[in-house]
Amino acid sequence: MKTISFAIPCYNSADYMDKCIESILACDPDGRGDIEILIVDDGSVKDNTAQKADEWEQRHPGVIRAIHQSNKGHGGAVNTGLENATGLYYKVVDSDDWLDADAMREIMAYLRRQTELKEPTDLVVANYVYEKVYEGSRTVMHYRNVFPVGKECGWEDTHHFNQSQYLLMHSVIYRTELLRDCGLKLPEHTFYVDNIFVYVPLPYVQTIYYLDVDMYRYFIGREDQSVNEQVMYSRRDQQLRVTRHMIDAVDLPDAVESRRLEKYMENYLSMMMCICSIFLRMEKTEENERDREEIWQYLEERNPVLYKRVKRTALNWGTNLPTEAGRQLGLFGYRMAQKIFKFN
Known part of the structure; x- marks a missing residue:
């Protein structure tokens, strides 16, 4: 068994996938061969992504596998990676992002120790960095006030997550069998399925280990990027x-044993509902207003219990005031959050 499988969903990624792949290969500088890189070519047709994937596999047999499939979107590529993974752990790295070599030395050392244990850690967490390359700025997102550093813990050992500290796909490494056991698909x-990836498996996680290192470099700046504001609106x-899927997938609070995890997941879903409301109020149309009412319904x-809790949060109370002033207040809050958290 490999220590870890890295899945790289690639769709017309030829211009930037090499940097991503090279950063993952650096996780095994001694050539142990205990990492696996799954390049999932998701039906690329506009460039030579498929050819590049095959060339990488030829140069690193036994470590890199090129998997070609008809286009299924980001979620479909993540699913395919999980289906083919042979590693104890599973990590998704988007093709325009990269991993930090220094941080990964510490992380890989920990993961390799887990391969020797009967009950390895379920979830490994590390920091990620917003890399706004065109602006020349970077913002580190850490969790040192949430998890004990360098110590395995459970949900009851965690502390309060700030509004900017949600676990994202960038910051997590799951035990592969845990993802399979919870039936994650x-x-x-569909875009934005990374929210499902970091939400649905959490009730199955019993043990967590946090390393205070900047593992993942999250590139922001391409005009066609899914977190671009105009793209998000479209x-x-x-x-x-995605939000409906999350509502259906986990029956809060009954499905969660830990009160602290329950609160975190409630806050996460509240954030998702807020995003839905804000983007549906960016342009004032009857269709948008109908869709906003329907998602809350x-x-x-x-x-009903979760609805009452989420609806009355300050986040959602302000963004859903039924007036033009309420609409403007919600948009103002969104702009302020952009400046503070630098998320897109």
Whole structure:
């Protein structure tokens, strides 16, 4: 068994995938061969992504595998990676991002120790960095006030997450079998499924280990990027689809044993509902207003208890005031959050 499988979803990624792959190969500088890199070519047609993937496999047989499939979207590529993974752990790295070599030395040392244990850690967490390359700025997102550093813990050992400290796909490494045991399967042809990836498996996580190192470099700046504001607005229907999936996937609070995890997941879903509301109020149309009302109705029908909790949070109370002033207040809050957290 490999120590870890890295999955790289690639869709017309020829211009930047090499840097990503090289950064992952650096996780095994001694050539142990205990890492696996799964390049999932998701039906690329506009460039030579498929050819590059095959060339990488030829140069590193036994370490890199090129997997070609018809286009299924980011979620479909993550699913394919998980289906083919042979590592004890599973990590998704988007093709325009990269891993930090110094940080990964510490992380790999820990993961390798886990291969010797009967009960390895379920979830390994590290920091990620917003790399706004075109602006020349970077913002480190850490969790040192949430998890004990360098010590295995459970959810009851954690502390309060700040508003900017949600676990993202960038910051997590799951035990592979845990993802399979919880039946994780992401929707195909849908953006923003990373939210499902870092939300649905959490009730199955019993043990966590946090390393205070800057592992993941998250590139921000391409015009076609899914977190670009105009792109997000155009894909608001997919944001709604993902949020509905999350509402259905975990029955809060009954499905969660830990009160602290329950609170975290409630806050995460509250954030998702807030994003839905904000993007549906960016442009004042009858369709947008109907969709906003329907997503809240969906939550109320599926989980009345959770609906009451989420609806009355300051975050969602302000963004859903039923007036033009309320709409403007929600948009103002979004702009302020952009400046503070530098998320897009």
